[in-house]
Amino acid sequence: MAVEVLSTADGREKTALSRRHAAAWLAARDRGEPLPLGEAAPPPRPARPALPELLSPRDMPRRGPGTLAGRLALIHAVAHIELNAVDLHWDVIARFTDTRMPLGFYDDWVRAADDESRHFNLMCDCLEAMGSHYGALPAHAGMWRAAEDTAGDLLARLAVVPMVLEARGLDVTPGMIAIFEKTGETQVTEALSVIYAEEVSHVAYGSKWFNFLCGRADSDPKDTFHALVRRYFPSPLKPPFNEEKRADAGLPPDFYWPLSDQTPRSTGS
Numbered sequence: 001m002a003v004e005v006l007s008t009a010d011g012r013e014k015t016a017l018s019r020r021h022a023a024a025w026l027a028a029r030d031r032g033e034p035l036p037l038g039e040a041a042p043p044p045r046p047a048r049p050a051l052p053e054l055l056s057p058r059d060m061p062r063r064g065p066g067t068l069a070g071r072l073a074l075i076h077a078v079a080h081i082e083l084n085a086v087d088l089h090w091d092v093i094a095r096f097t098d099t100r101m102p103l104g105f106y107d108d109w110v111r112a113a114d115d116e117s118r119h120f121n122l123m124c125d126c127l128e129a130m131g132s133h134y135g136a137l138p139a140h141a142g143m144w145r146a147a148e149d150t151a152g153d154l155l156a157r158l159a160v161v162p163m164v165l166e167a168r169g170l171d172v173t174p175g176m177i178a179i180f181e182k183t184g185e186t187q188v189t190e191a192l193s194v195i196y197a198e199e200v201s202h203v204a205y206g207s208k209w210f211n212f213l214c215g216r217a218d219s220d221p222k223d224t225f226h227a228l229v230r231r232y233f234p235s236p237l238k239p240p241f242n243e244e245k246r247a248d249a250g251l252p253p254d255f256y257w258p259l260s261d262q263t264p265r266s267t268g269s
């Protein structure tokens with residue numbers, strides 16, 4: 001199922017398939033008849049549509065949110081992140097089956113993949129309602145980099161993807177919601193509010209299974225997290241941090257503050 005989603009290029013088709021497979025997995029779990037865990041060889045990179053054109057971040061046009069074009073670029077960027085997130089969650093399901101994990105691990109990432117599929121569709125709906133569509137603008141080329149870098153290490157994958165990248169989403173989403181509140185584009189504020197509320201659980205799944213694996217190996221989660229993030233995500237984490245939502249997701253301040261180049265005092269938060 002995971003490989004089938006990863007191998008589907010079109011965004012709407014990928015998310016429709018993702019939602020069908022998630023529903024089938026979760027329904028089987030509810031019946032008490034879990035689907036068998038298979039083994040699979042996920043592709044090194046997921047299939048992607050011919051458009052959007054993928055550009056390196058320094059070649060991406062920069063536009064402020066004060067113009068419609070700038071706001072469309074922002075929604076387009078979120079759609080791209082969500083599509084990438086669909087693939088990331090199915091990839092963690094398929095790639096690490098040699099590490100024995102409880103079924104709840106798969107439930108969590110199946111649920112997260114289903115959430116991201118809805119998030120992508122919500123962002124596409126906003127783009128289309130505003131006269132654009134996913135693929136109309138260029139997108140960030142480096143999105144799969146974190147997945148490739150951590151393809152051989154489940155702990156590193158959990159540290160970098162949900163606990164660093166998705167946690168960063170919790171930091172920046174309130175500011176994006178404020179942009180669209182100001183312009184009265186309510187379809188976008190409503191969609192981003194759904195995303196904001198649901199992303200907490202993805203970070204929480206990450207910290208839950210990271211702590212589980214550290215506990216199983218009798219290693220210190222905080223020290224392990226610092227070592228893995230310094231190795232696989234060398235740029236410093238950027239405050240301000242959403243300390244409240246990070247706490248909801250089981251990420252304590254002593255996990256992320258030491259990886260930033262500032263101290264809590266220097267930012268006044």
Ligand SMILES: [Fe+2]
Pocket residue numbers: 082085115116119195199
């Ligand atoms: Fe999402």
Ligand SMILES: [Fe+2]
Pocket residue numbers: 085112116166199202
């Ligand atoms: Fe997410």
